[in-house]
Amino acid sequence: MAFSRQMALRESASRSAERFFEKKGPVSSYFGENVFDLPKMKAYMSGAAYAAVEAAVREGKHLDRSVADEIADGIRKWALEKGATHYTHLFQPLTDSTAEKHEAFISFDGDGVVERFGGSALVQQEPDASSFPNGGLRNTFEARGYSAWDPTSPVFILDGTLCVPSVFVAYTGEALDMKVPELKSLQAISDAATGVAALFDESVRSVGVNIGLEQEYFLVDEALWAARPDLVQCGRTVIGHTAAKDQQLSDHYFGAIPQRVSAFMKDFETEAYRLGIRLHTRHNEVAPNQFECAPIFSSATTAIDQNMLLMIVMQKVAARHRLKVIFHEKPFQGVNGSGKHCNWSLSTDAGSNLLSPGSTPSRNLRFLSFFACVLKGVHDHNFLLMSSVASLSNSYRLGGNEAPPAVMSVFSGSTLHGIMEDIMAMEDFSRQETHRETLSIVGAMPEIILDNTDRNRTSPFAFTGNRFEFRAVGSSQNAAGAVYVLNTIVAEALKDFRRSVDALMAGGETKDGAIIRTIRQFLLDARDIMFEGNGYSKEWQEEAARRGLRAINDVTEAFEAFRSDEAVALFEKMGVLTRSELEARYAVMNETYVKKLQIEARVIGDLCLNHVIPAAVKYQQLLGSSLDGMWKMFSEESATLCRAEIASLRRISQGIGDLSDHVAALVAARRQANQEADTPVRARLYCHEVRPLMDQVRADADSLEMLVDDELWPLPKYRELLFLQ
Numbered sequence: 001m002a003f004s005r006q007m008a009l010r011e012s013a014s015r016s017a018e019r020f021f022e023k024k025g026p027v028s029s030y031f032g033e034n035v036f037d038l039p040k041m042k043a044y045m046s047g048a049a050y051a052a053v054e055a056a057v058r059e060g061k062h063l064d065r066s067v068a069d070e071i072a073d074g075i076r077k078w079a080l081e082k083g084a085t086h087y088t089h090l091f092q093p094l095t096d097s098t099a100e101k102h103e104a105f106i107s108f109d110g111d112g113v114v115e116r117f118g119g120s121a122l123v124q125q126e127p128d129a130s131s132f133p134n135g136g137l138r139n140t141f142e143a144r145g146y147s148a149w150d151p152t153s154p155v156f157i158l159d160g161t162l163c164v165p166s167v168f169v170a171y172t173g174e175a176l177d178m179k180v181p182e183l184k185s186l187q188a189i190s191d192a193a194t195g196v197a198a199l200f201d202e203s204v205r206s207v208g209v210n211i212g213l214e215q216e217y218f219l220v221d222e223a224l225w226a227a228r229p230d231l232v233q234c235g236r237t238v239i240g241h242t243a244a245k246d247q248q249l250s251d252h253y254f255g256a257i258p259q260r261v262s263a264f265m266k267d268f269e270t271e272a273y274r275l276g277i278r279l280h281t282r283h284n285e286v287a288p289n290q291f292e293c294a295p296i297f298s299s300a301t302t303a304i305d306q307n308m309l310l311m312i313v314m315q316k317v318a319a320r321h322r323l324k325v326i327f328h329e330k331p332f333q334g335v336n337g338s339g340k341h342c343n344w345s346l347s348t349d350a351g352s353n354l355l356s357p358g359s360t361p362s363r364n365l366r367f368l369s370f371f372a373c374v375l376k377g378v379h380d381h382n383f384l385l386m387s388s389v390a391s392l393s394n395s396y397r398l399g400g401n402e403a404p405p406a407v408m409s410v411f412s413g414s415t416l417h418g419i420m421e422d423i424m425a426m427e428d429f430s431r432q433e434t435h436r437e438t439l440s441i442v443g444a445m446p447e448i449i450l451d452n453t454d455r456n457r458t459s460p461f462a463f464t465g466n467r468f469e470f471r472a473v474g475s476s477q478n479a480a481g482a483v484y485v486l487n488t489i490v491a492e493a494l495k496d497f498r499r500s501v502d503a504l505m506a507g508g509e510t511k512d513g514a515i516i517r518t519i520r521q522f523l524l525d526a527r528d529i530m531f532e533g534n535g536y537s538k539e540w541q542e543e544a545a546r547r548g549l550r551a552i553n554d555v556t557e558a559f560e561a562f563r564s565d566e567a568v569a570l571f572e573k574m575g576v577l578t579r580s581e582l583e584a585r586y587a588v589m590n591e592t593y594v595k596k597l598q599i600e601a602r603v604i605g606d607l608c609l610n611h612v613i614p615a616a617v618k619y620q621q622l623l624g625s626s627l628d629g630m631w632k633m634f635s636e637e638s639a640t641l642c643r644a645e646i647a648s649l650r651r652i653s654q655g656i657g658d659l660s661d662h663v664a665a666l667v668a669a670r671r672q673a674n675q676e677a678d679t680p681v682r683a684r685l686y687c688h689e690v691r692p693l694m695d696q697v698r699a700d701a702d703s704l705e706m707l708v709d710d711e712l713w714p715l716p717k718y719r720e721l722l723f724l725q
Helices: 002-013 038-044 047-059 065-081 119-123 179-197 222-226 229-234 259-274 300-320 361-380 382-387 414-425 431-443 480-506 511-525 538-546 555-563 565-573 579-641 643-674 679-705 718-723
Strands: 086-090 106-109 112-115 145-149 156-158 161-170 207-221 279-284 290-295 323-326 340-348 461-463 468-470
Touching: 002 207, 002 222, 038 047, 038 065, 047 065, 065 119, 086 145, 119 145, 156 300, 161 179, 179 207, 179 300, 179 340, 179 361, 179 480, 207 222, 207 300, 207 480, 222 229, 222 323, 229 579, 259 279, 259 290, 259 300, 290 300, 300 323, 300 480, 340 480, 361 382, 361 414, 361 480, 361 511, 382 480, 382 555, 382 565, 414 511, 480 511, 480 565, 555 565, 555 579, 555 679, 565 579, 579 643, 579 679, 643 679
Parallel strands: 086 161
Antiparallel strands: 106 112, 145 161, 156 161, 207 290, 207 323, 207 340, 279 290, 340 468, 461 468
16 A cells, blocks of 8 residues: 555656646637526527516516427527537435436437427426435335426536536425525525515515625545545545644745646636636635635525536546545645635615615615624524534534634624614614614714725624625535525514514604614624624633523534424424424434444544554564664664664554554444434434544554654655645
C-alpha cells in the first residue's frame, strides 16, 4: 500500500492544466442553449399550448393534461435537434442527491424505428418507490411511486439526455422527496406574505422566495483520492494527522487560483452557463484546496434545482480534469469545513424586495413588519430550524473553523439592532400618541444600504443588508430541507402578524398604530433569539442556555424535532407536510445516520487493521532489527547509544497495542448497536457508544502516523491531499 501512495503521488505530480469544455465567444452567445425555456417553447408549440405553460410557470396555474401531448411533441423536436437520445425524470429523493432513470426516445413498431415522446411520458414516470428511502411509507412489496413533471422548472439536456425536473410521490400521494414540501411551503409563504404586503400595497398579488446558494467544496487529485479508501467510501478522511501548515496564515483565502483549478472552474462554468445556471463568483476559500462558487439570486425552486444540477456538472467535469470534487462538510479534520450558505429573501410579484429597508416611513414600516415576522418565526421554532440542517456529516462541521455554532441566533447589525431596541423600549400609549410616535421613530430610521451592516461569521442566521443568510446549511445537503422549514415557520408568523393587525384595527386602532404595536410585540417575543456578539464564545453558549435556546449537541436528538407535536401542528396547519410524512422523514434521518456511521466505523477499522497496523509493525521490525544489530556490536553500551530508537520502539509497540484494543472495542460496540431493532435507539447507540470509540481509534492511528517512517506510510497524508495541485 505504501507503493500505491507513491504511485498516486507520482501520477498527481504529472497533471497539467487543460481546458476540455471551452466555448468561443461571449457567455451571452451560448447561455441557456441547453435549456428549453419559455422563448424556445414559443417557437415549438401553438399559442394555446404556450399560454398554458407560461401561466403554469409565471403564475403557478394548474397545467391541463389535455395540452401535454402538444407540449411533449415540441420538447421532443427540440431535444432531437440538440442530439438527445434519451429522456429522464430528474427528482430529489430523501438522499440529499438526485435520481434519474433514462429511457430511449426510440420506439419499435410496424412503422420501423421512430422517436416518440408523448404527454404521458412527459407528465409522469414510475420509479421504484420501495428502493428509495421512504421511512416506512412504502413496503418492499409496495413498489409503485410516481415522478411528475414540475413545469415551473424548465427541462434541459445534459450529456445527450433530456432531463425533466420532477417531484416524487408515493402511490398514496405522500411526498417521497424534498421538492414537494418545498413547493407547498412556497405556496404557504406566498399566501401569508401577500396578506401582510397588502397592508402597504393592495396591488400585491403574490410573494416569492428568492435564494442565492453559495457552494463550498474541496478538490483533490483523482489518484490521491483513489489511494484513500475513506475518501472513496465516506467522502471524508476518518484518520489523518493534521499538516504542520494548513490555513493558519490565511494565505489561501482569496489567493490566486491555481492554474489547474482555474481550468476546471472555467470548464464547469461553461457547462453551467449552457444550462442556464447564473454563476457569478469563484474564489479560493479558507482551507487549502477549498473553493467556492456562487450564482446570483433566483427563485427558490430554480436556485435549488440548479444547485443540485451544478453539483452533478462539477463532478462530471472534474473527472475530465482527473480531479475529485468533495462536497462533504468536513473531509479534513482541523481545517475549515464546507457549507452551502443560503441567502434568503422575499419579493412581490412586481419585484419589490420586502426585506430591503428604505428611506421613507411607509417602506420602513413594511420592512420592519417582515423583519419582525422572520425573527418571530425563527425564535418560535429555532430548534426545528437548526434541526433542518442536522446530519452526521454536518455535525462534524458546525461549531468550529469558520462554521456557525450549533445553537440558533440572529445577527442584525448595530444600526438595525439599535432601532429594534428603540421600538421595544416604547411604553404602552394611546392611539394619538401611537400615531405620532410611530412616524417619529420609524421615519427617523436611516436608509440601510447593502453594506450599512457588519457581517458576523459566527451567526447561523445573519441579516446582510437586504436578505438573511442561513450559514448552517451543509455543503452536501439539498437546501430544500432547510428552505421548506424556513418558509413554513415564517409563513406562520406572517399569518399571526396579519391576524393581530386586523384584530387591533377592529378594536379601533389606526392601521399604522396596529402595525407598530404588532411589530413591537413580535420583537419582544423574539428578543431571546437576537445576539450581536461572538457565537463561538463560552459566554454565549451559557447565555443561550439561560435564554432557553437549545444547541444541537446530539444529532439524533435533533431528529426528534420533526415528530414533535409542535412541528406536526405547524406543518399540518400550513399545509406543507402531514404527520405520516413527518414520521417518515424522522425514520429516514435515523436510518441514514446509522448507515453512514456503520460505513465509517467499518472503514476506519479496515484502515487500521489492514493499512496502519501493518505499516507500524513493519517499522517496529526495522527498529527491532536495528537494535538487535547494535546490541551485537556494542552490548550494554547500546542502551545509551540507542535510547532514541528504544523510546520510538516503545511508543510504536504501545501504539500498536492501543490501536488494536480500541479497534476491537469499536467492533464490539458496533455489533452490540446492530442488535437493536429500533432504528432511533440504534442511532442513539451509534452516536453515544460507537462514535466516541471512532474518535479514540483515530487518535491512536494519527499518533502512529507521526512515528512510522514516511516511506512506509500507506496513505496519502494531509500535506499531500491539501497542497498538491
